[in-house]
Structures are given as C-alpha cells and as structure tokens.
Amino acid sequence: MLPKRPSDLGGAASAARGRGTSAARWYLVGTPNVGKTSLINAVAGSRLEVGNWAGTTVEVTTATASLDGDEIVLVDLPGAYTLASTSPEEDVVLPAIAADPHGVIVNLVDATHLARDLTLTLELAELGRPMCVALNLVEHAMASGIAIDDAALESRLGVPVVTLRDHRRHGAGSLVEAAREARVPEPITIYPERITSACIGLAPSSLTRWHALAALADELPVDEPAARTAREALIADGIDPFLAIAEARHVTAHGLATVATERLHDRADPGERVDRWLLHPLVGPLALVIGLALTFHLTFALSDPWVGLLGTIQAVLSGWVAALPLPGLVTSFLSGALIDGVGTVVAFAPVLFALYAILGFLENAGILARVAFLADGLMKALGLPGRAVLPMVLALGCTVPAVQATRGLEQRSDRLRVALALPSIPCSARLPVLVLLAAAFVPTHAAWVVTGLYLLGFAVSLASSLLFRRLLPATPSTGTMELPSYRWPPARLVLGLAWARTRSFLKSAGGPILVAMVLVWALLNVQLPGGTSLFETVARFLAPAFAPLGMNDWRIVGALIPGAVAKEVVLGGLALTLVGGTAVEPLAWVEGLRTLGSGVWIATRDTLTALWGFGGGEAIDTGLSARLAGVLSTGGALALMVFTLLYMPCVATLTALRQAFGTRWMLLSAAYQTAVAYLLAWGVFALWP
C-alpha cells in the first residue's frame, strides 16, 4: 500500500495542519463501534470537524483540543478490523498513518472483544511507530463479568496501556500521559519459523515488518515478484501464508487476552434478549416499519416549525429592506437574491440537522446494523444490499443526508449506484409541487395520483440502481457484518456530530446555492432591449423542446429553471410567471420584531405539540390553480408532475454527490435524471388519452 502524500489527507485533517501549528497529532485507530468518535467528542467538546477523506466516500472526523496545555489534533480514523483492506474505510487507515511520520497511534481496544481487537493491536505493533493502547468500554465488560488487568497487558505489549473510565466526566488525563509516553513496541507475535525466515528475505524491500508479512500473504495491492516466489515456496510445502499469519496473530492475541482477563461471573449480554425480539422474523420487520415511519414523522414534525420560522425571518428582513430608502433594483437584489438565497441555504439546516441526528443515533446505537439484517432478504431480491434501505428512506426526507448515508454500504461501487438511484425518490421538497398540481388537475383522484408518482419514483430508483449495477465495475462485497452491542449514545455525541455534518454541508453547498439564486435573480431582472426579460427569452427558447411533453407554454418551462436551486421553488416559479410577482410590503422595525417574536413562539409551540400529535398539513392557497388550468392540459400537467419528480437533482444534492464521488458523477447524475424525466414525461403525455 503506497503512502499518500500529506496533501492527500482529508479536507478537515489538512485544514488543521494548515494552521501552521506543530501540534501533536494522534491517530485514533480501532475496530468499528469501539467508541472513537465518542472519545474525540468527549475530549474536544463540540469542536468536531467532519469531512470526506480526499477522493473517497470515507468520512473522517477531526478535532483540535488543548490537553494539559498542549494543542493536540485528534484524527478519528474510520473503524477497521485489519490493516489490510476489506472496505474503503480500511483503505484509508494505513496510508493516513504512513503519511505522517510524527503522528502517534492511539489504539482504542474494545474491552468486550479483547481478543479480536488485540489482533489489530498486534498488526499496528508491526508498523514500527510510537503507539499506546487505550481500553474502552470497560464498564460494559465489567457488566458482563470480565475484569481486565491493564498492567499485565502493558508489560507484555511493551507500550503504555490505559483504561478509559468514564472519560466524559474525568477528561482524558491518563490518555494524554499514555500518548506522551508512546513507544515503538517490539514485535510480539510469534510466527512459524518458515514465515519468519521468508520475511527476513523480504525485509529490505519492505517498509515495515507488517508490509513484509502482508506482501507474503498477498495482501498488498501490488504483488512483488520476490514475495510471490517466497509465497509459492511456502504453499508448495503446505503452508498458506495468509492463514498462517492470521492464525499466529490470533493465537498471540488470544494468549494476551487470556492472561489479562479475569472472568468474575457469567452473564449473558442483555442486548441478546433485545435481539431475540427485534430480530424476530415477524416482530422484527413490523418494528422496522413502525420505527422508520416514526423516525420519518418526527424528522418533519420537529424541523417543519423551524423552517417556517426561517420563512418568517426572511419575510421580515425583506420587509425591512423594502422600507429602506434604496433604488428599486437594489432592494430587489437584497431581498430577491441575497435574503432569499441565504434563506434557502439556511432552510436546509433544520431538516438536515434532524436527519443527521437520527442517522447518528442509529449508527452509534448499533441499530443500523439490525436494520440491514432485517432488510437484507428483501433488498437482495431487488439487487441491493440490506444497508441501502436507510439511504432510501432518508431520501424521502432529503436526498442530501441520504447521499451521506450511502457510506453505510460496504463498497464504493455499491455506494455510487445507490447514490445515483437516490434522486428519483421523491424528497419532501417535491411533495408540495406534486400535491398542488394534482389538486388542480385531477381533484377527484389527487391522492391516488400523488401515491402513483411516489411509486413511480421508487420504481425508477430501483431500475436505476439495477442499470448502474450493470454499468459500473462491481467490487466484490460481503454480506458479513458485525452486529454491534446496543449502546445508548450520549446526546452530546449525536447532536455534536449532527451539527458538524450540517455545518460541513452548509459550508460547501452554501456557495453554489447562493450563486444559483443570484443567477436566477439576474435571469428574472435583466431586461433585454425590446422589453422582455432575459428569463422570458430563455424560457421561450427552451419551450419548443418541451412541446412533445404537452408543456408548450414558456411560463411552465420557465418555472422549472429556478427549481434547480431547490425543488419546492418550482411552485414559487409558477406563481411568479403565472400570477406575477407580489411586491414586498415595507415593514416598520417594531412591527417586524413583533412578527419575529410570535414566529419563535409558534415554532416552539409546534415543535412541542408535534411530539405527541400529527399536525394537519397547511392548505396551499393562491389563485395559481385556476391560472394553471388555462395553460396546461391534464396530460400536460401529469407530464409536468413526472418531470418535476425526476428532473435534475437540486443544487444541494449535486453538491453532496460531488463531495462524495467527484464532479464527473455529479454531472452524470444531472444528465441522467433529466433524460429519464424527459423520456417518462413524454411517455405519460403520449399515453394520456
């Protein structure tokens, strides 16, 4: 595995480095679910930075903390069972450590799975880097009757070993001490004689003992001839180096664990009883459906009032701007481009925060793996891994966190094809558009039409994922995963992580959304010689292309353009082109403040009532419906609905796709969705009697 240059490190990590501090860097390495992020969060407080590791879908959390007067950058490397790669997460760990020769390895070891986690410790010990070991989850081990003697481990491993006891309360004093005394361990694992001698032959060309062993076991991306010769010699003698090395590490780790463990009493894992119900073939799926529906309801119930409040704030600000003695165009720019633009960006925050908080809870509580387990059979029939169920459900809310949640899938090719299938699933922003159009054109069957559109969205999504499976080179993935123990994640961790993810997204998507809003504003406000606006000219130019879809009126086509910013804006676009823009009423300071005050009160009240009841949806007013009937036939309206449902993902989703998979895939997604939308809308219009 070639070490990457430090500049290849993840955005967040290199940002911390770029500050020019010579801060010590700790690389937290451990198996998944060992509590690395939780530790970082406890040590560094809310100063978490979340970013994708450069060029990958792998998310890395970093934080800068000052511990006992020292600035320390904590890098939370993704969970790995082994340094050889079996997943994109594990691909990141070794290059990250190799890229920074001054970093300290802090190996977190799960006390409840001591023998397994020590196997990773033994691998790390072969890297020849200063390291220390921190035993985590000791309380859980104690609860199941296992006591661990950290002094015994320390004397045998030859590196500092500390027990993290409730670091939330006591800080991380002992950890700092251990990391300061981090040592390069002596090799501990005893390999068979033949393996050791073969390794010595390979040593000069290898970076470390670990690399020599990995070369022998054919674990490196490039198989060197010397290693191949040595391996073939061993295999000819009936020794499989891959199995022999793994076995030697396992035996050593098991020996260490046995020496350091004292079994006080036998008590079954209480999670096992929960699993007997949750993973029950009948109760499980029922609980899954109820859980997902409840999750979904809560997300919107809790975030909706705050989106509403943001709308109120936007209106008040625009009112104030209108009251200022400024030229008309400046006022229009301030309220139409800046305030609305920033408002659109910020309006993502409540939904994203709520969905990220739920995602973080499910991930850290060990529930996500159970969801995958229950859904695996069904999803397998659809050609998808079980873990794809969560992104697909999240996509009903917002495609952005859904794209983020594809990280739960094992291989990059799976992540990519699910992410490319996600934009077809109708997100909540598309619902009001569909509802209004359905109510206007097929009032008697509106609910059926909207349901049908949802089903269509899902069908297209599944078809896309199957199509991309054929087109994308598939990396083999396994369906074998750990079902981690249930844990109640600290609220601080879930909220801190949700906030860091929301912030990271707003930072990267804020610019593009704002630019898009300014462009749309310019389109609407630039007057061409001859009296028509640039917007009208562009829309009239595009309109003939939509004639086969039954949408030959430029005002309909025009409304789709601002929809690229966020799908719900299609409604605003229609209102603007058909009904005409409404002038913003100037607002006095005091009156504005009163409106804001009542807005906060309403949002708080609605959030509280949402916790125990379903709120009724708001009726959408306007004389828009009547105007629409004048310019669209029913067939055209259905085509418009299908087109709105499927066409180009919004700017925010595109940014998320670019972040995760790069510009090329983002452009492909935009082109693919638009083409599919066009074809299906055409089909619907052509088939409509």
Added chain:
Amino acid sequence: MNPDARATDCRCSCVPPGTCGCRRVCPLSALELGCCARVVDVRGARHLRRRLLALGVRPSAELRIVGRAPQRGPLELRVGTVHLMMREHEAQEVIVEFAQAEHAAQATV
C-alpha cells in the same frame, strides 16, 4: 432447514443424523438454528476470507447460530464474543464440524 437437507449436506449419511457419533462436517449454511459448531475451514474468495478471519470466523473458532432474517435473509451468529450477520451463500464457504451431543444440547435451549 429440513433434516434431510442436512443429512445430505453432511459427509456422514447415518439416519437419523448423528446417531453414529462420528465427526460431522458440513457447511455452516446447513446448520440448524441453535446449533453450536467449530470452524474447520474458511473457503471462498480472498476478500471474503479476509473479512471472515478479521471478524473471528477462523479455523478452530466456535460459533453458534442464533437466528435467521426473514425472506431467506442472512444468518445471525455468535463467534466467541462477536455477534455477526452472514449471508447464506457466504455461510456455504465456512466448513464446520460439530459433536452431536453438543448439538442436541444446544438445540433444546
């Protein structure tokens, strides 16, 4: 899984299965719910072997089948302290042996 399938999957063909007390070897996928067994061999593609070994499914490890997901979904296993899910076709690559007495005792739990 019906008992006949198990009998044919296992190398020993005594009827009813296990009455001869011999060492019984079969793929993990052929084990019944609640069975305890010891891993003999891990076959399959490299990435699968890697993942299985890393998770503790290695020769000489003892495991128990605790559940099965609906719609012929994955198996739920315990290997040592580790709790796993494994798809059926992957479980076919894991060869296990079990003692009948152990099996019978566990099956009644």
